[in-house]
Amino acid sequence: xxxxxxxxxxxxxxxxxxxxxxxxxxxxxxxxxxxxxxxxxxxxxxxxxxxxxxxxxxxxxxxxxxxxxxxxxxxxxxxxxxxxxxxxxxxxxxxxxxxxxxxxxxxxxxxxxxxxxxxxxxxxxxxxxxxxxxxxxxxxxxxxxxxxxxxxxxxxxxxxxxxxxxxxxxxxxxxxxxxxxx
Amino acid sequence: xxxxxxxxxxxxxxxxxxxxxxxxxxxxxxxxxxxxxxxxxxxxxxxxxxxxxxxxxxxxxxxxxxxxxxxxxxxxxxxxxxxxxxxxxxxxxxxxxxxxxxxxxxxxxxxxxxxxxxxxxxxxxxxxxxxxxxxxxxxxxxxxxxxxxxxxxxxxxxxxxxxxxxxxxxxxxxxxxxxxxxxxxxxxxxxxxxxxxxxxxxxxxxxxxxxxxxxxxxxxxxxxxxxxxxxxxxxxxxxxxxxxxxxxx
Numbered sequence: 001x002x003x004x005x006x007x008x009x010x011x012x013x014x015x016x017x018x019x020x021x022x023x024x025x026x027x028x029x030x031x032x033x034x035x036x037x038x039x040x041x042x043x044x045x046x047x048x049x050x051x052x053x054x055x056x057x058x059x060x061x062x063x064x065x066x067x068x069x070x071x072x073x074x075x076x077x078x079x080x081x082x083x084x085x086x087x088x089x090x091x092x093x094x095x096x097x098x099x100x101x102x103x104x105x106x107x108x109x110x111x112x113x114x115x116x117x118x119x120x121x122x123x124x125x126x127x128x129x130x131x132x133x134x135x136x137x138x139x140x141x142x143x144x145x146x147x148x149x150x151x152x153x154x155x156x157x158x159x160x161x162x163x164x165x166x167x168x169x170x171x172x173x174x175x176x177x178x179x180x181x182x
Numbered sequence: 183x184x185x186x187x188x189x190x191x192x193x194x195x196x197x198x199x200x201x202x203x204x205x206x207x208x209x210x211x212x213x214x215x216x217x218x219x220x221x222x223x224x225x226x227x228x229x230x231x232x233x234x235x236x237x238x239x240x241x242x243x244x245x246x247x248x249x250x251x252x253x254x255x256x257x258x259x260x261x262x263x264x265x266x267x268x269x270x271x272x273x274x275x276x277x278x279x280x281x282x283x284x285x286x287x288x289x290x291x292x293x294x295x296x297x298x299x300x301x302x303x304x305x306x307x308x309x310x311x312x313x314x315x316x317x318x319x320x321x322x323x324x325x326x327x328x329x330x331x332x333x334x335x336x337x338x339x340x341x342x343x344x345x346x347x348x349x350x351x352x353x354x355x356x357x358x359x360x361x362x363x364x365x366x367x368x369x370x371x372x373x374x375x376x377x378x379x380x381x382x383x384x385x386x387x388x389x390x391x392x393x394x395x396x397x398x399x400x401x402x403x404x405x406x407x408x409x410x411x412x413x414x415x416x417x418x419x420x421x422x423x424x425x426x427x428x429x430x431x
Contacts, residue, residue: 085304
């Protein structure tokens with residue numbers, strides 16, 4: 001591995017607005033074997049994991065990103081003058097979950113799954129860019145069709161939709177819930 | 183999520199539940215019933231009992247809760263009615279509801295997973311996700327001093343005199359007339375742009391009189407004049423606490 005590989009990758013991740021994918025790094029560092037890039041990334045990530053560093057290098061949203069460490073959250077919020085972080089509402093989360101598992105999906109379908117009108121929640125999610133409109137369904141009224149966005153993955157620190165709980169995992173969660181209630 | 187015997191009523195309690203399916207799921211879990219084998223009569227009773235605790239009605243939400251109530255009653259009737267074909271199709275009338283509940287339950291489980299992930303992720307700050315630092319509100323109005331008003335007035339008059347027009351015949355205007363006109367305009371428009379209003383004045387005399395009127399109205403607390411920024415236009419409102427439609431003589 002060339003001595004320069006680690007600092008070069010560090011510079012690239014630092015400057016990147018979106019999570020920097022392995023493919024992207026490879027296309028920039030033409031001819032460098034992917035294993036070497038991966039090794040450099042792992043080494044870099046290990047460097048940052050040291051408690052002496054306030055930043056961590058993580059794989060989130062399908063690529064590598066720098067972020068602050070959880071233990072410094074309080075300090076960061078002081079800088080930003082944010083007392084409480086805004087979280088998604090329960091309705092927003094439910095709507096997102098319904099979209100994530102049924103996409104592409106229309107507003108009527110989401111509302112049917114939840115048993116309540118979901119147009120307000122959809123608007124909020126669109127504003128937050130967590131979902132996107134991908135077209136219209138060939139059905140009466142040509143309703144809009146929604147999907148989760150890249151931002152959705154980033155927001156929840158997922159690398160792909162495959163990382164969402166599987167049917168078996170959901171069954172296990174429900175089982176645990178039922179047991180904890182006794 | 184607790185359901186205490188309440189005196190607070192339906193509206194408050196409903197906020198806990200995301201919808202009728204959420205409520206139904208809660209009732210089923212509370213009784214530790216298998217979702218695939220719901221005792222419809224029992225659950226329908228619980229559900230309706232819950233709805234009866236309402237004292238205020240929110241039609242938007244009500245409709246969704248009532249829809250599920252009617253579905254429950256429908257299923258109950260299907261179970262009670264003797265069938266001619268003796269369940270030949272083997273279809274359980276509860277099926278439509280159970281399918282929805284099972285699906286909804288999954289969505290709820292995923293929601294809780296996402297909630298945990300959100301909490302965890304929110305502790306990792308990224309530069310691209312930073313909200314803008316709070317700023318002072320630039321739209322906060324400042325009170326207008328007489329000096330500002332006069333300055334705006336002379337600025338406008340200067341512009342006006344530079345304009346290519348000539349007054350052919352001045353019309354006699356009294357302060358009283360002008361005052362009534364200005365107040366009428368304020369009532370119609372609710373807010374007027376002082377500069378625009380000025381542009382409509384036909385003569386210097388009329389403009390002067392309208393300016394006096396404005397000063398008089400401010401002095402007598404009938405209107406509020408606000409200039410959002412120095413050298414900008416001045417907006418004029420009627421004071422809400424002052425009786426409307428005053429006949430000014």
